[in-house]
Amino acid sequence: MLTGFMEGLLCCLTPKSANVVVPAESSETTDGYEFVEVKPGRVLRVRHVVPERLLVEEPTGSGGTVSCKRKITVYRNGQLFIENLGDGASAELKNCQNGEAEPNTPVEDELTDCGKSSVPVSIPDSRSDSGPPGREAPADGQVDLPQPPRKRRRKPKRTVVIDCERKISACKGTHADVALFFIHGVGGSLDIWKSQVDFFSRLGYEVIAPDLAGHGASSAPQIAAAYTFYALAEDMRLIFKRYARKRNILIGHSYGVSICTFLAHEYPDQIHKMVMINGGGPTALEPSLCSIFNLPTCVLHCLSPLLAWSFLKAGFARQGAKEKQLLKDNNAFNVSSFVLRAMMSGQYWPEGDEVYHAELTVPILLVHGMHDKFVPIEEDQRMAEILLMAFLKVLEDGSHMVMMECPEAVNTLLHEFILWEPITPPPQKKESKTRPETAKAQSENSKAASDPSNVRPATARPTSSNNNTEERPNKAKK
Structure with a gap:
């Protein structure tokens, strides 16, 4: 901590910035890492794994x-x-007691804070002008209490x-038209997805995991505008266009969930499924005015050891030597103070409100760590209510970095969701289009059956004289 304080003091006293981050040389000796220039001077590191597999061009399942x-x-x-x-x-749709059709369990909530908002008011029926049904007239000598005024239709x-x-169909690793995109959040890197990338690449999936600007081995421009939400989302849009297949699955963590939602709106026909890991509620993003990240960069640099310790306490359910090694090995929360401050100040996305999320029609899996201190579980529950097709899974042993704490459980949930497809109901049997008998024909048949003289023995053969009265057999189809 003393070293960080001295570096921050030198940063304040000298004009040279101590927070410049340049693309680091990758310590990986294997292939699969690419550097993509999304804009002039803006280079992102991308891990792109295309495993050798026996390709199946078309999905094996019919889907639903x-x-x-x-x-x-x-x-x-x-x-x-x-x-x-x-x-x-x-x-x-179900029928009410009065025969009207009403939607089953509609969602009705307030967009503003619950403490400041009023109780939602239902819209009255315009046909109930004569007062509520079942109310008797007041008896003689009784005073009718004044009723509250009716509220106008809003x-x-x-x-x-x-x-x-x-x-929606199952996406298997042998399908050539499937690609998995992993997008991390603030302070992370593509290395936090190491367990997931290795797991799905072994199953035969094509995996794309980029480093956001200023994170990992990507370039870090010294301009605050380079780290706004729209700038980062544009980077990921260009990365998506470069590697996208016919069916793409987006997996985002924390701040990366908002970027995945942006991509799902931009390319609704190409996004097949989505996974949101500790992404929070469906609210519009805006920077906090009272935050520690609004302090000067040199002060944040002095406090960087304290911020790293706080992230360890809040991001992991347990704070032991294993968790510290995970942060070190996966290059998590290892960004400069300038980038961290610019990222937190640039989280401005007014379009991402509840309506924006409710318009999504893609199946979404929500994964939440029970011990997460950054994102309450109530926010993911609210997200599950707003989304059209959402499945919420809570891991009791995980926290904010649940994919690093419980890699086996997260990999199993993701794989089951990728292979999930809705059950197609069996086709209804067509009713036989036989012509119903008339009342006259039914009475004649009943009389013929009751008269024993008209009953023909089983061994009798039809003669030419009664061919006109008997029913002819149907002709066989050629």
């Missing part, structure tokens, strides 16, 4: 088609009303209707 039908209404007071109308969201500020169908 999910109908995505939603109506999202935003009112002027910030209230959000979501109606799930499709089978994919398990929102079958006009929506914005209405979004989603109606599409998605074909």
